[in-house]
Amino acid sequence: MTDQITPRHPRSAASDISRRGAIALAAAGAAGMAGAGLISASGPARAAVPMQADPRPGHYRFRLGGFEITTLLDGVRVGEGPYPTFGSDQQPETVAALLEENFLPTDRFANGFTPVVVNTGSERILFDTGLGAGARGNGMGMLGAQLAAAGIDPGEIDTVVITHMHGDHIGGLMENGAPAFANARYVMGAKEYDFWTADAQKSGPTERGAAAVAASVTPLAEKTRFIAPGDAVASGIEAVEAFGHTPGHLAFHIESAGQRLMLTADTVNHFVVSMQRPDWHVVYDTDKAAAAATRKKILGMIAAERIPFAGYHMPFPALGYLDARDEGFRFTAASYQLVL
Ligand SMILES: [Zn+2]
Structure with missing residues (x-):
């Protein structure tokens, strides 16, 4: 020795x-x-x-100009994959080689869920709500507990923004049949809501998703402002078209005092596979070609402008930077850049 x-x-x-x-x-x-x-x-x-089981911190906070941003870990799901969920149009050994090259196992992966609170100084805006009570037995649906640990009362959330209407984003809207954020108003994409509430979605592969929207989102519709890409959520926060993952999926550009952050939501959902190979198909993308085009557009902008981004399924605290490399992008997790 x-x-x-x-x-x-x-x-x-x-x-x-x-x-x-x-x-x-x-x-x-x-x-x-x-x-x-x-x-x-x-x-x-x-x-x-x-042994104390959970190695993960639950919230991460930093300043962005005059805003304060908090990312919150709703939970982590560990399971088989990433193939064939990610790279579903590829040979398994092709995906495995990419994972091994990046020090990742080929048969198991961890998927985190990361809502974000933006305190603009005049209001608290929550982006997405996690999986909700149904996942709590499995250690997810923890947004409420994480907000408490971060010193934020759910009753103090002024606005809830929904990036798209998959269950891991809308699951925390309701708690025991009542709105989880009692004093909030809501902002959602009009195109997304129209898709999930159309009769065509009420049977077939979208049936469960449409039922979840009917149960958790529709009761809030009268308190909701339905927006389109380019619309502002608040001063400095603007919706960006990111269609493909779902028909009306939105990203958000956040800027305060010259500091910028992209909130990419589910534009890219594996920090290696979909990042380094943005063209590879992902099972959860409704329109696979549109999702790939959106990845290249939004990730390309983040890389070219060298701004930080928050991605809902990135490794916690779900913040990082990108540079263009080969046919895709290399993810560098944020370290101290945002807290100097
Ligand atoms: Zn998601």
């Missing part, structure tokens, strides 16, 4: 001292372990120390 930390360069007085220090520390460590009964069969038995 000590050999491995011995410098290879000719010994100086300093490295001699550090080497002796390392040996002394190793000896002390061994004595300590023996004292704790860990390496000595004759040592005293100790009660097992329970």
Whole structure:
């Protein structure tokens, strides 16, 4: 062990001292372990120390100009994949090679769900609501608990923006049959709402989704402002067309005092597969070609303008940067850039 930390360069007085220090520390460590009964069969038995299961922090906060942004982890779903959900039009070994190249397992993956609160200084705006009570038994649907931990009362949310109407975004709108955000008004895409409430969606593959919208979204319609791309949610927050994942899917451009952030929602849903190969099909994209075109347009803008983005299914805290590379983009998770 000590050999491995011995410098290879000719010994100086300093490295001699550090080497002796390392040996002394190793000896002390061994004595300590023996004292704790860990390496000595004759040592005293100790009660097992329970492991604390959840390694994930639940919220992350930073300033963007005069705004304060908080990303909140509604939960993480671990399961099989990413193939064939991601890269469904590819050979399995092609997707596996890309994952291995990026230090990721080929048969399991973790998908996070990350609503965002923007405090503009005059109102609190929540983007998407997580999976809701139905997922709570599996450790998801935790938005309410995460808001509490972040010091935000659900009753203080002024506006709830829905980027699109999949269950992992609308699931937290209602709690026990009543609005979870009692004092909120709502902003949603008109095209998205019209799609999910049309008769054509009430049977077939969209039946469950349409039923969820009818149960959780339609009761809120009279408190909702229905918008189109280019419309403002508030001063500095504008809807951006991101159709494809769903017919009316919206991204949002957020700007305050010259600082910018793109909220991409579900434009791109795996930080390696759909990022590095934006053309590859994703099962959950309603229109696969349109979703790919939207990825290249919005991710291309983020890369070209070198601005940060928040992506709902990116690894928590779901913030990062992009640069164009090969046929796609390389994701670099935000570290300290946003909190300096
Ligand atoms: Zn989603």
